[in-house]
Amino acid sequence: MKSRLTTRMNMMLERHLPEQRLFLKSDDGTRFIRLRPATQAAMITGMGLFVGWTIIVTSIFLIDTISAGNVREQAQREELRVQERLSELELLNDSRAAEVRRAQQRFALAMDQVSEMQTRLLDSEERRRELETAVDVVQLNLRDTRRERDTALMELASLQAELEAETGTVQTAASRERELARTLGFLTEALEETATARDESSARMAEARAEVEALNFAAALASERQERVFRQIEEAVAMSMEPLDEMFRAAGLATDQIIGQVRATYSGQGGPLMPITMSTRGEEPDAMSLRANEVLSALDELNLHRIAAEQLPFTMPVGSNVRLTSGFGYRTDPINGGRRLHAGTDFAGPRGTPIYAGGDGVVIFAGRQSGYGLMVEIRHAFGITTRYAHMSRLRVSEGERVSRGDRIGDMGNTGRSTGTHLHYEVRRSGDPVNPMTFITAGRDVF
Numbered sequence: 001m002k003s004r005l006t007t008r009m010n011m012m013l014e015r016h017l018p019e020q021r022l023f024l025k026s027d028d029g030t031r032f033i034r035l036r037p038a039t040q041a042a043m044i045t046g047m048g049l050f051v052g053w054t055i056i057v058t059s060i061f062l063i064d065t066i067s068a069g070n071v072r073e074q075a076q077r078e079e080l081r082v083q084e085r086l087s088e089l090e091l092l093n094d095s096r097a098a099e100v101r102r103a104q105q106r107f108a109l110a111m112d113q114v115s116e117m118q119t120r121l122l123d124s125e126e127r128r129r130e131l132e133t134a135v136d137v138v139q140l141n142l143r144d145t146r147r148e149r150d151t152a153l154m155e156l157a158s159l160q161a162e163l164e165a166e167t168g169t170v171q172t173a174a175s176r177e178r179e180l181a182r183t184l185g186f187l188t189e190a191l192e193e194t195a196t197a198r199d200e201s202s203a204r205m206a207e208a209r210a211e212v213e214a215l216n217f218a219a220a221l222a223s224e225r226q227e228r229v230f231r232q233i234e235e236a237v238a239m240s241m242e243p244l245d246e247m248f249r250a251a252g253l254a255t256d257q258i259i260g261q262v263r264a265t266y267s268g269q270g271g272p273l274m275p276i277t278m279s280t281r282g283e284e285p286d287a288m289s290l291r292a293n294e295v296l297s298a299l300d301e302l303n304l305h306r307i308a309a310e311q312l313p314f315t316m317p318v319g320s321n322v323r324l325t326s327g328f329g330y331r332t333d334p335i336n337g338g339r340r341l342h343a344g345t346d347f348a349g350p351r352g353t354p355i356y357a358g359g360d361g362v363v364i365f366a367g368r369q370s371g372y373g374l375m376v377e378i379r380h381a382f383g384i385t386t387r388y389a390h391m392s393r394l395r396v397s398e399g400e401r402v403s404r405g406d407r408i409g410d411m412g413n414t415g416r417s418t419g420t421h422l423h424y425e426v427r428r429s430g431d432p433v434n435p436m437t438f439i440t441a442g443r444d445v446f
Helices: 002-013 037-165 170-250 255-265 287-310 435-442
Strands: 020-025 030-035 323-326 329-332 339-342 345-348 354-356 361-369 373-379 384-394 407-411 421-428 431-433
Touching (some): 170 255
Antiparallel strands (some): 020 030, 323 345, 329 339, 354 407, 361 373, 373 384, 384 407, 384 421
């Protein structure tokens, strides 16, 4: 049955594919191989399938290559835009910080001027009180002198009347008259000196009033300048505080709790910033001192925000010459397959690419660990830790304190890895969280 089917098939194909013979010549003789029509058809079909499969595979490969090139170019353009944005934000942050420093310098200068003005006003007030006391003493002396003069005049008149009615000798009356004349001259001289002292006191009081008016005018100008300085400082603090608050909120952190912990760290004697010294006389502080204390409190709050931000991993752990290859969340395992939680973010780049600390902290592990390969783990504040895995070289050791941006290692392919990349994790109280949440939140600040 099979032979008849094969014969019939050969007869049908012989019109288009006649039987061919392939001769093979050797030293022993000549042989030939008979290629029947069915065999030729099978060979042609196989070759066609092979050529078609090759074309399809080549097309798929080319499409994947073009798509990968487009994705790579798009990722590079996105990275360039991110870097430009980071540069702009860094310049803006530097300008704001410089403006705050200039405002603080102007504020300190204004406070020095105010202190000098207050000292001059107090000195002027003290001199005015001394002049008023001197005038009161002069007026009292003048009144006493006037009473003595009136008493002397009355005595002179009485003596003159007594002299006219007296029957004694002329020598006695003349002696009494000379004594009264000397007394009157002394009183007149005393009156002249008192009037001169009064005039001098009045002139000094006029000068003191003019100086007080000039000091009051200068104090008004200083108050206006202080108002402008206060307003500029308050606006600068508000502008600097807003992006920091937004950054903490975007990272899912309780700002009040974090700032409270930082303040507790700096709660010893002194503190980051101290309020303006109050009066030691038990007097209520004036409005300017209260406002200055409010500004210092706001600057202290801004400083606490800055300290907290420096201690948290808000920056990229790698430079611009990398690409994001795998994000946080469940994915298909690239080695064993199956759905597994990817507890971090992968950044691929050339071997030896520098890896930087995302924030201030202490290295609690630096070595080889299971599937992580060469890994560094850093403990930050507020229960936050970061892990940097698959490195080719470690540049820090356990127990070392690092700052944001310090180089801690080089990118590599150690451990359970399919290629050169950095596996970056952020953990809160031991639980993994999405690192891009922190990195995205910090882009508008760092």
